[in-house]
Amino acid sequence: MSAILERFTNELLPGNGHWPSASEIQVSSTMQKFAERDSQQQVMLAQLLDFLEMHNETAAVAAALEMKDPDLFSFAKVLAFEAYYTSPKVRDVIAQRSRYANRPPQPAGFQVVPHAVTPWNQDAILWRSDGTERSEIVLKMQQKDPNKTWTVEEIRQWQP
Amino acid sequence: MTVLHDEVNVLVVGAGAAGAAFTWRLASLGVEVTCLEQGEWQRPESSLTALKNWESKRISERSPNPNIRRNPADYPILDDTSIIKPAIYNGVGGSTILWSAHTPRFRPSDFRVKSLDGVGADWPITYWDLAEYYEINDEIMGTSGLHGDPGNPPRAPRTTPPVPLGIAGSRIAKALNELKWHWWPSDGNILTQDRGSRRACNGCGPCEMGCATGARASVDITYWPEALALGAELRTGATVRRVLSDAAGKATGVEWVDITGQEHITHANIVVMAGNGIGTPRILLNSASKEHPRGIGNSSDQLGRNLMLHPIPVVTGVFDEDVESWSGNDAFALLIQEFYENDDTRDFKRGYEMQVTRGQGPLVTALGGFSLDVPWGTDHHDVFEQYFGRVATVAVTCEDLPHPNNKVTIDSTVTDRFGIPAARMWYELEENSKRMITHGVKSATDLLLKAGARETYAKPFAPAAGFHLMGTARMGNDPRESFVDQACRSHDVPNLLVIDGSVFASAAAVNPTPTLQAVALRAADLLREDALV
Numbered sequence: 179m180s181a182i183l184e185r186f187t188n189e190l191l192p193g194n195g196h197w198p199s200a201s202e203i204q205v206s207s208t209m210q211k212f213a214e215r216d217s218q219q220q221v222m223l224a225q226l227l228d229f230l231e232m233h234n235e236t237a238a239v240a241a242a243l244e245m246k247d248p249d250l251f252s253f254a255k256v257l258a259f260e261a262y263y264t265s266p267k268v269r270d271v272i273a274q275r276s277r278y279a280n281r282p283p284q285p286a287g288f289q290v291v292p293h294a295v296t297p298w299n300q301d302a303i304l305w306r307s308d309g310t311e312r313s314e315i316v317l318k319m320q321q322k323d324p325n326k327t328w329t330v331e332e333i334r335q336w337q338p
Numbered sequence: 339m340t341v342l343h344d345e346v347n348v349l350v351v352g353a354g355a356a357g358a359a360f361t362w363r364l365a366s367l368g369v370e371v372t373c374l375e376q377g378e379w380q381r382p383e384s385s386l387t388a389l390k391n392w393e394s395k396r397i398s399e400r401s402p403n404p405n406i407r408r409n410p411a412d413y414p415i416l417d418d419t420s421i422i423k424p425a426i427y428n429g430v431g432g433s434t435i436l437w438s439a440h441t442p443r444f445r446p447s448d449f450r451v452k453s454l455d456g457v458g459a460d461w462p463i464t465y466w467d468l469a470e471y472y473e474i475n476d477e478i479m480g481t482s483g484l485h486g487d488p489g490n491p492p493r494a495p496r497t498t499p500p501v502p503l504g505i506a507g508s509r510i511a512k513a514l515n516e517l518k519w520h521w522w523p524s525d526g527n528i529l530t531q532d533r534g535s536r537r538a539c540n541g542c543g544p545c546e547m548g549c550a551t552g553a554r555a556s557v558d559i560t561y562w563p564e565a566l567a568l569g570a571e572l573r574t575g576a577t578v579r580r581v582l583s584d585a586a587g588k589a590t591g592v593e594w595v596d597i598t599g600q601e602h603i604t605h606a607n608i609v610v611m612a613g614n615g616i617g618t619p620r621i622l623l624n625s626a627s628k629e630h631p632r633g634i635g636n637s638s639d640q641l642g643r644n645l646m647l648h649p650i651p652v653v654t655g656v657f658d659e660d661v662e663s664w665s666g667n668d669a670f671a672l673l674i675q676e677f678y679e680n681d682d683t684r685d686f687k688r689g690y691e692m693q694v695t696r697g698q699g700p701l702v703t704a705l706g707g708f709s710l711d712v713p714w715g716t717d718h719h720d721v722f723e724q725y726f727g728r729v730a731t732v733a734v735t736c737e738d739l740p741h742p743n744n745k746v747t748i749d750s751t752v753t754d755r756f757g758i759p760a761a762r763m764w765y766e767l768e769e770n771s772k773r774m775i776t777h778g779v780k781s782a783t784d785l786l787l788k789a790g791a792r793e794t795y796a797k798p799f800a801p802a803a804g805f806h807l808m809g810t811a812r813m814g815n816d817p818r819e820s821f822v823d824q825a826c827r828s829h830d831v832p833n834l835l836v837i838d839g840s841v842f843a844s845a846a847a848v849n850p851t852p853t854l855q856a857v858a859l860r861a862a863d864l865l866r867e868d869a870l871v
Contacts, residue, residue: 190714197719215398240714255714256397256705263701264391272700276727277660283699284388284550287540288665290502293484295511297522304489304520306679308446309453312466320492327485328492330477334470 180206182230187258189240197271200262208261222253300324312336341601346372348871349592349606351578351621354432355851356838356858357612358561359475363862365568369871374576374594374604377411377429380558385548392547393701400547402436402805404428413754413761415616420763422647425805426614430574431558433614433805434851436546438669439527439554440693441481441852443472445490447679448846455680457687457770458739461843462815462824465491471856478564479555480533483525489675498531500524501539506661506730506789507671507694513789519676524693527555528667543697545668554667576602579758580625581609581834587629589834595756608871610835612858615645615807618840619746620761622811635828640821642747644740644809646845649767649799651775652708653782654731655791656724663729668697677781678847686773688737690847692782695731707731709797732786733800734778737847739770746810767799775799806850811840825868826861837861
């Protein structure tokens, strides 16, 4: 049973000179482990295995499944990709081939390029009056002094 | 089984964004207030972003779709009749537990769409009724941003400076300056400096999994600690079956069940619904009685109708160089409102905003991210390398117009674990939305190409983006056309309030949370001012 699942996952994730194939990192057994967390996934995995067994002689079984049962294929692909891309070995490859570090997002987080571009349109008031007197008054005040620092107390006075 | 009875003054159903704000406000005014929440508190360790398998969690137990996540507190939402799927969370904090905390405000025109542009429905209140409450909410939630946006009415200085633009965000900002399109650093409930026990954002990426530093606000760490300190009561694991009413049609309390299956009736002077745009109509429709045969307060037949969700087309640009698109808070860096207001030269009414998103890890990228097509098979690894870290996505939030057939109903063929009928979503795109989407996709594509993207990929709408739930118990002056009045009180049942996104008469084209929190704060003040509590 594992052999047919392994063949299927290798069709999805065949590997190349840099990337391991699915079978090299035991994606099929990880998929079976993941499916144990949820009864619905167990049922779908069983359906997948049934399909693969029935089509054991089919050369391109992944394409056959995608055509005949897109929902089951989607389930299988997500589970296989989840098993593959959470593998430490694959995360190592990603770290080697990009600027992404092989670690969870926390606790270190990531440096992000700071805010250093100034909006071009700082002085043009762009919102539209709602037709009320209050709108007209506030629009005029903002146009007169676009950079004024407003206090909550001043804003409270706008209440009708 | 014996039913346990008790009595309270004001009873709030739902401890999310609106319920927390309302409860805090009433408690701060010295009113006795009790809140029932079907979920539980999130433990501090429930932020999963420090786990090696964090991306697995992202697509399973932290999925925003309750039908995938299936936590004990989740109720079924039948969605095969809706092209957009639900994205909510049930627990103390509600959907702020997994939101991205982007907090633009409605503009003044958003409250007057019928009068100004001849579509949808006007609110019975204006922006100016809420301006003060937006400020109160910003202060409690903690809001980063930059003072002085010319695209919106003035507001008080932000709590901290804006979130960083990042590499792709900076490129797009420069492109916007060249195009001379409006943009401004986004307001967000994400702190960029330490504040009390909350640490500054460290740009880790997947905000929606829960924030380990507390930089990203959720109401379980903002409103709720203060509300409880003021004497408010919060009961968790309390699933409300129905609102009860007497022979005169007045609300008398709610029937609920705890996690052990014990049935309760809590009698109350005022019942306040804050269960979101799906949860609230579900409970109220399940509360039919002899006096309220179509659901409590539903003589107008408006309850559950006019569901508005914001269709969100997404366009992803691929850059030649690594723009580190896995870093930074995930949903926003800057806000573009060039096409926000109505323009009669276009072939659609109203408008849309655009925002730059990021924060995609390896697994989500391999699965296609927001709009990519990453093939399986021989080409998979090469295509993955072309995309990972090298993309930026512009999300286009389109204003949704109310339509009576886009709605929430109940479906008793499926029930939750306590036998309470499920909610069913009915939603399809209207012609106006389709035309707006076409325009928005073109704008986002033009922008990304101007910013240096070598190619772009578009999806006409994000099917998983059912997180802005509005309109299903809308506010209005006419009891025949709306469910609640300007004070959020049911036209039919004045001691029954709805204070969440259900009351929105229009959807605007921005995230709804700060507006629904402002509405909830105002409703609490009006309740007190009118001496009803």
